[in-house]
Amino acid sequence: MKLYTSVSYTVLIAIFLGILFNSCKKEEEEPQEEFDKNTMAANMSANIIVPSINEFDNNLSQLESNLMAFKADVSQQNLDLLRNSWKQAYITWQTVKIFDFGPIRNIGMKGAIATYPIDTTDIQNNISSGSYSLSTAANLDAIGLPALDYLLYRKGALDSLQNNPNCVNYVEDVINKMLSESNTVKSEWSSYQSTFNESTGTSSTSAFSYFINEFNRDFELAKTAKVGIPLGKQSLDVPLPEYIEARYSGISLELLEASLIALRKVYNGDSFSGSTVGIGLDDYLVHLERSTLDNTIDSSFGEMISKVQTFNTTFEEALDTNISGLNELYLLLQSHVVYIKTDMTSAFGVLITYQDNDGD
Amino acid sequence: MTATKSLKSIISRALFKRVSIAPLIIFRIIFGALLLYGSVRFVSKGWVKSLYIDPEFYFGYLGFEWVHTLPGNWMYLPFILMIISSLLIVFGLGYRVAAFTFFLSFTYVELLDKSNYLNHYYFVSLMSFLLIFLPANRDFSLDVLLKPSIKQKTTAAWTIGILKFQLAVVYIFAGLAKINYDWLVRAEPLKTWLHAHHTRPLVGDILRNEVTAYVFSWFGCIYDLFIVFFLMMRKTRMLAYLAVIIFHITTWLLFPIGVFPWVMIFSTLIFFSEGFHQKILFRLKKMFGSKEKKNSRVIKHKKQLLPKGLKTGLITTYVLIQLLVPMRYILYPGHLYWNEEGFRFSWRVMLMHKEGHAVFYMKDRKTGRTSEINNANYLTRTQEDQMATQPDMILQYASYLAEQFDGKTLHYGEQKFKIENPAIHAEIYVSLNGRPSKLFVDKRHDLTQKKYNLYHRNWIEPYHDK
Incomplete structure (x- = not known):
């Protein structure tokens, strides 16, 4: 019985201490505004995700009608219009591709729209044979926006499009495939949106966990695929220009900038159109009393974006003329990964494990 | 008696x-x-x-x-x-x-x-x-x-x-x-x-x-x-x-x-x-x-x-x-959660939240050039997450990477590299229980030179709170 009483006392004292400790601590704290992951998710989906998907769909429709205009009147001027709408779609895609979960993941849209480097031999073969199925895995590197980069910007592009009907048809098929995908995603998001807004738990299968994981993955991909690999970071410092995104148009650095801006908007909860500021990951961090981390991430985004803007050449030219600039850019990108993947994720308590876990 | x-x-x-x-x-x-x-x-x-x-x-x-x-x-x-x-x-x-x-x-x-x-x-x-x-x-x-x-x-x-x-x-x-x-x-x-x-x-x-x-x-x-x-x-x-x-x-x-x-x-x-x-x-x-x-x-x-x-x-x-x-x-110096020496098989359940980011580098000793490793090529997501915060796994992975490259000839562009006995370095940041992340493993160590045993691992950066 003695043990029992002493244990009871220990329990009581412990609870008392716990409460005491808390009440002391509480007084020092500033009253904080209520934060809610559901509200943040609702802001993300209503003001960033869905608008960007709709915009991407519009861009592709525009691209398609520009192609029709080009077909009706083949001219350099109409090719330029076609190129412009292609570029606009590619820029919008930098936002859409962050959300590689739910409807986008279900149809493998990320791979279908923007796998690079492309295989020009596959594209050539498809065009000359005139019969192909664009949805096969083998054709992943012969479709999407990167394939159009090649078909619209390669040397003698106008000539081929003018004289080879198979070539124009191929462009049309590639565009139509993307259009049908963006249509699917657009309509599926209208029903998925409420799931996304509500599924904010911590399990690895919650939409919120997917969202955080994909946010991190998309940034890492920007770091590795857009900069690291072409810069030679995975090839003993031998630059690999054939791995540059959108190499034929030379807009790789613009795409990187658009990608970073898109990620920053998502982080800050700013609307896709850029007109309003909403609840984002930054507010979540501030709510968790991690404003120092929020400031670090915010200024790091700023640094990266202004660094990209210092380049006035294409990525490929920079490989020859400004490799140190690219290396500096890469370092900035690399330290940012640690902020978001390690510090931010651990603050959110998102579990990345897919198995059982007893937290060790 | x-x-x-x-x-x-x-x-x-x-x-x-x-x-x-x-x-x-x-x-x-x-x-x-x-x-x-x-x-x-x-x-x-x-x-x-x-x-x-x-x-x-x-x-x-x-x-x-x-x-x-x-x-x-x-x-x-x-x-x-x-x-x-x-x-x-x-x-x-x-x-x-x-x-x-x-x-x-x-x-x-x-x-x-x-x-x-x-x-x-x-x-x-x-x-x-x-x-x-x-x-x-x-x-x-x-x-x-x-x-x-x-x-x-x-x-x-x-x-x-x-x-x-x-x-x-x-x-x-x-x-x-x-x-x-x-x-x-x-x-x-x-x-x-x-x-x-x-x-x-x-x-x-x-x-x-x-x-x-x-x-x-x-x-x-x-x-x-x-x-x-x-x-x-x-x-x-x-x-x-x-x-x-x-x-x-x-x-x-x-x-x-x-x-x-x-x-x-x-x-x-x-x-x-x-x-x-x-x-x-x-x-x-x-x-x-x-x-x-x-x-x-x-x-x-x-x-x-x-x-x-x-x-x-x-x-x-x-x-x-x-x-x-x-x-x-008790036999190990340093912070238990940080070094994880004597951590397993000890009923330490739900005790810590560790998040890490590990970048590994393969260094060709002849040319001094390095390649960054894409961990996803070798590890599953879970393995990578676990490895990034656990020193013994970091060493095991490093020696596996060295094995993978040893004796291989790599072609990049016009250049050819015959890799022999490469060095493996890693730069790893870890966040423990919600603290800001800190350097866990410094890039200066060639991990292939570190022995995998039960002795204290002095190549882990010391743990400093704050």
Whole structure:
């Protein structure tokens, strides 16, 4: 019985201490505004995700009608219009591709729209044979926006499009495939949106966990695929220009900038159109009393974006003329990964494990 | 002389006193059923494929690196064996062979890859090991039905005591591990984990409240430390068991800890009285229509296989190992959570939230050029996450990478590189329990030059709070 009483006392004292400790601590704290992951998710989906998907769909429709205009009147001027709408779609895609979960993941849209480097031999073969199925895995590197980069910007592009009907048809098929995908995603998001807004738990299968994981993955991909690999970071410092995104148009650095801006908007909860500021990951961090981390991430985004803007050449030219600039850019990108993947994720308590876990 | 003699006789009496076998029989059925459920669940989740077929590389345990996976779908074999043997344990058919088979196949799988290490898997290994030596089939079993002469009404006290001891070890060491600054003063990692549940209906606001994290942390610590004592005392038992149920169901609702809560809820029934178990056993027998012959002469236990002295020695050895292994961390300098030296097999459950980012570099010694490694080419997501914060796995991965590149000729553009005996460096940042991340491994170390052994690893950056 003695043990029992002493244990009871220990329990009581412990609870008392716990409460005491808390009440002391509480007084020092500033009253904080209520934060809610559901509200943040609702802001993300209503003001960033869905608008960007709709915009991407519009861009592709525009691209398609520009192609029709080009077909009706083949001219350099109409090719330029076609190129412009292609570029606009590619820029919008930098936002859409962050959300590689739910409807986008279900149809493998990320791979279908923007796998690079492309295989020009596959594209050539498809065009000359005139019969192909664009949805096969083998054709992943012969479709999407990167394939159009090649078909619209390669040397003698106008000539081929003018004289080879198979070539124009191929462009049309590639565009139509993307259009049908963006249509699917657009309509599926209208029903998925409420799931996304509500599924904010911590399990690895919650939409919120997917969202955080994909946010991190998309940034890492920007770091590795857009900069690291072409810069030679995975090839003993031998630059690999054939791995540059959108190499034929030379807009790789613009795409990187658009990608970073898109990620920053998502982080800050700013609307896709850029007109309003909403609840984002930054507010979540501030709510968790991690404003120092929020400031670090915010200024790091700023640094990266202004660094990209210092380049006035294409990525490929920079490989020859400004490799140190690219290396500096890469370092900035690399330290940012640690902020978001390690510090931010651990603050959110998102579990990345897919198995059982007893937290060790 | 007399003192030691009397101590000896006290121990001997405590270990070999005859007690009702009912608790052991009930335990066999319940635990067997849990093993069955756990095995079926594991297979049905598709984890055999994702954890033991898909990966290219496995993080073996020091001294057990010779344990390898079976080719392809043969990996389902140990799981099929687990399912069959756990069924046999439940029914008590070919019991000892079944227990041994289960222990072997389960432990084999656990030894394959430490990225899947969980304390509760270790617990299952130990319990199924113990089951091999316990006469848990000597009543209400198909073995008895086939060979009635093996039936026993009583068993030596140690056969039940050892199970209680094992559970006590789990709880008490888990409780002791919670007596630390982060857990009690910062209420981490619970504060972070609970807060993330703030969108749950009804309880969300309670979970987000800081007070809740402190209450949970303190209650969890006290619970772990003392629950076994309360379970052992008749007066407090019912209340304590209610606490067991509430505690483990709460953890089950909040954290993805799989079958562990159920294992604990059901295993702790062993602390209930003989009478309680006899009643259940009686009802079970009635349900299955097995006739208990009144006055059926139960054969007095026959000649024991092993002399009592040897048994006492073996039991003592097991007990000592269980007490010493979780304490081995004392032998290492530095911060336990940071260095993770002596961390596993110590019942440190839900104690920390570590998040890391590891970039590995392969350096060609001839040209001095380096390549960054894309970890996803070699590791699964789980493996990469686990590896990034655990020093022994970092070393294992580094030596695997060196092996992968050694002797390879790499072509990049027009250039060719013949790699021989490459150096592997890593730059790793880790965040512990919500603190800002800090450098964990510096790029200056060539990890291929570091030995993988049990000595203290001085290449881990020292831990500084703040």
